[in-house]
Amino acid sequence: MTSQESTLMEVSESETKRSPFLEALGERVRTLRSRQGMTRRAVAVAADVSERHLANLEYGTGNVSVLVLLQVSHALQCSLAELLGDVTTSSPEWLLIRELLSTRSEADLRRARVQLGEMFGEGGNAQERKNRIALIGLRGAGKTALGQRLADDMGFPFIELSREIEQFAGCQISEIHNLYGANAYRRYERRALEEAIQIYPEVVIATPGGLVSDSANFNVLLSHCTTVWLQADAADHMGRVAAQGDMRPMAASREAMEDLKRILEGRSAFYSKADLTINTSGRSEDQAFDALRTSVRQHLALPA
Known part of the structure; x- marks a missing residue:
């Protein structure tokens, strides 16, 4: 019996011991892990816990210690409060704000976020935001190829943020x-993004797939750029990345497709905050570019 089979058997045998709290905790760990694009083994190594222990935590079994939770939260680059799902209980104002926003729609929350950004001086100029086009999405979505073509078509500079980092x-x-x-990487990412925004009033930017995982950097992007999600299904992402000869971030995983699906699921709610969404699945590069060009020009009220 392999170690993975042993782990799954232990998880199965202890399913009856699950509590609602531990199940919810496990789901949050899986969601945060997917959002960071990390395999279970990678998190276990970073947290200095056994993969079996982490599997039990994710499936809501066992009695995990607070110290292990702290180690896992560090590995996932989140606070222990976020891991426990209670980030807005740190002050009365947080509680009051949470109560005020708890029943609002996504559209209302978006308007509130934009207005808060303007109130605190973190929102971008509307016209400048309009002419900075940022492409978001997982690796293999076509951000570089389509972004370069869009920049050429519009007469804008093209920036691949990963190269700037x-x-x-x-x-x-x-x-x-x-x-x-990872923390140092996010600092470089923030620096590269802010410099691109400062230098270029008109630009097309291809962003790293994981940028949306950092709320501070993603807020900067949303505030200063017109964002476009280049969407594709997991099979297309995997095929395109493999065609490029790069299996990142799946190189160490024996269940690459499932890992990729989890990452896509974990990030889709963030990608969907984009101003525009272009589905590239089932389309050639030319077809995807035509759809992107048409959508962007319509959004910016430019002639076709």
Whole structure:
């Protein structure tokens, strides 16, 4: 019997011991892990816990210690409060704001976020935001190829943010993570994004797929750019990445497609905040570009 089969058997045998709280906690851990694009093994290594222990936590079984929860929260780059699902209980004002917003629609919440950004001086100029086009989505969505074509069509500069991050760091993105960690990577990402916004009033930006995982950086992007989600199903993402000869971030996973589906599921709610969505599945590059070009020009009230 393999270690994975043993883990699954232990999980199955202890299903009757689940409590609603532990089940909800496990679901939050899985969601946060997917959002970060990390395999279970990667989180276990980063948290210095066994993969079996993490599996039990994700399936809502066992009696996890507070110390292990703290280690897992550090590995997932979130607070312990967020892991426990109670981030808005830190002050009376948080509680009052949560109560005020709890029954609002997504459209109302979006308007509130934009107005708060303007109130605190973090919202971008509407006209400048309009002419900065940022493409978001998982790796393999076509952000680089379609972004370059869109920039050429509109006469805008094209920026691939990942390359800018590497220039700031002086090394490849994989080395940033290996040498300095995820927090350092997010700092470089923020610096590259802010510089692109400051320098270019008109630009097309291809963003890293995981940018939406950092709420601060994603807020900057939403506030200063017209965002377009290049959407595709998991099979198309996997096929395109494999065609490029790069299985990142799935290189160490034996269940690559399931991992990719989990990442896509975990990030889709964030990608859907984009101003525009273009589904590239089942389309050639030319067809996807035509759809992107038409949608962007209509949104910006430009002639076809």
